[in-house]
Amino acid sequence: MSTQPVTATTQTRVKKPFVRRVAPDRSQRTRLAVQLAFAALNVWLGAQFYLWVRFYERGGEGLAVPRPAGVEGWLPIAGLMNLKVLLFTGHVPAIHPAALFLLIAFLAISAIAKKAFCSWLCPVGTVSEYLGKLGQKIFGRRLRVPRWLDIPLRGLRYVLLGMFVVLIGSMTAASLNEFMGTPYGLIVDVKMLNFFRHMGETSVIVIAALTVLTVVVENVWCRYLCPYGALMGLASLVSPLKIRRNVEACIDCGKCAKACPASLKVDKLVQIRSIECTACMECVASCQTEGALQFSLAPGREAVQPRYRRAVTPLAMAALVCGIFLAVVLFARATNHWQTNVPAGMYEQLVPIADQASHPGMH
Ligand code: SF4
Ligand code: SF4
Secondary structure, X not given: OOOOOOOHHHHHHHHOOOOXXXXXXXXXXXXXXXXXXHXXXXXXXXXXXXXXXXXXXXXXXXXXXXXXXXXXXXXXXXXXXXXXXXXXXXOOOOOOHHHHHHHHHHHHHHHHHOOHHHHHHOHHHHHHHHHHHHHHHHHOOOEOOOHHHHHXXXXXXXXXXXXXXXXXXXXXXXXXXXXXXXXHXXXXXXXXXXXXXXXXXXXXXXXXXXXXXXXXXXXXXXXXXXXXXXXXXXXXXXXXXXXXXXXXXXXXXXXXXHHOOOOOXXXXXXXXXXXXXXXXXXXXXXXXXXXXXXXXXXXXXXXXOHHHOOEOOHHHXXXXXXXXXXXXXXXXXXXXXXXXXXXXXHHHHHHHHHHHXXXXXXX
C-alpha cells in the first residue's frame, strides 16, 4: 500500500471534481458604456471650449457659448495647486475651482474602488486601451516589457509626480493663488488648447511615437509615464474594494492573470493590493469558475467564507464611479464653486493673446 503523503496538488485535484461555470460576464460591456459616455462628455466639453475661445479670438463674433468649467479636468496641475490652497487656507480658490473638485472626485473614486478612474473614466486610458486591443488584433498578442525593464520604467511616472509635488510643495498657498491670478494662470486652459491646435514638429513626433508604441507595447503611457495615474495609484492603496480570489473555488487555470492588462499575478494572490490594479474587471470577466474571483469589499475575519463576500456587480461599479463623479460636481455647482471667477472683459483681452502669456517663472 502506498504511503505517499497527500500534497496540496493532489488535495486540489480531489476536492474540485466538478466546476460550475459562471453566467456570461457583463462587466466589460458596462465599462465600455461608461468609457464611451465619458469620452463623449470630453468631446462635448472640448467642442464647447473651442467655440468659446474662437468667440474671443474673433473679437466677439460668432457663436457665443458659456465657458465649460469641466474642461478644467484637463488641468491636473492646477487641481493639485488648488488642493494645497484648500488644505492650507480652508478656502476654495476662485480660479479653476473645477480642476480642484474634479481632482477630489477622481481621488475619491480611487480611494474607494482602486484606480477605476483610469479604466472607467479617463479618455486617455480608453484610447490607450483600444490602441492596445488594435495591436493585439494586428499582431495576435500583447507585447509586454520584460520585468527587469518594466520595474524601473514604472518608476518614471512617480519621478514626474514627485517633481510636481516638490514644486507645488515649495510654494506657499499665497504664492499659488498669486500664480493662478497671473495671465498665464488665468488662461492656462486656452494655452493647453493652443498646444493641441498649433502643435510643433517635436510634439507631433512625440505623440505619434507614443501612439505607435501603445499599439505595439501594452499601456505605455498609463503604465510608465502618466503622473496622474501614479497619484490615483497612491490613493488606491486605501481602497476597501479589491479583486479577491477564493482559493477554495479557484481551479488554478491562470486565465485571470493572462487577461490582466497590468500583468498582475491574479491567479497566485488572495487579494490584489497592487497600485497597478485599475479595477477593470477583465480578470473577473475571464474567470469561468463560479465564486472564484470577485471585485469585493474588504473582508472581515469571517469573509474567508465565500458566502460573506460582497461582490460589486458591474452595474453597481458603474453607479459608484459615476455617482461619486456626479455628487462632487453637483456639490461644487450647488456651492457656487464650479465656475472660474474671471470677468468676461479680462477673457476678451487675454484669450486672443494666449500664446504670448509666458510662465511667470520663465521671464
Ligand atoms: S487585477 Fe483584474 S481588475 Fe485589476 S488590473 Fe488586473 S484585470 Fe484589471
Ligand atoms: S481565472 Fe483565475 S481565479 Fe478564476 S479559476 Fe482560473 S486561476 Fe482561479
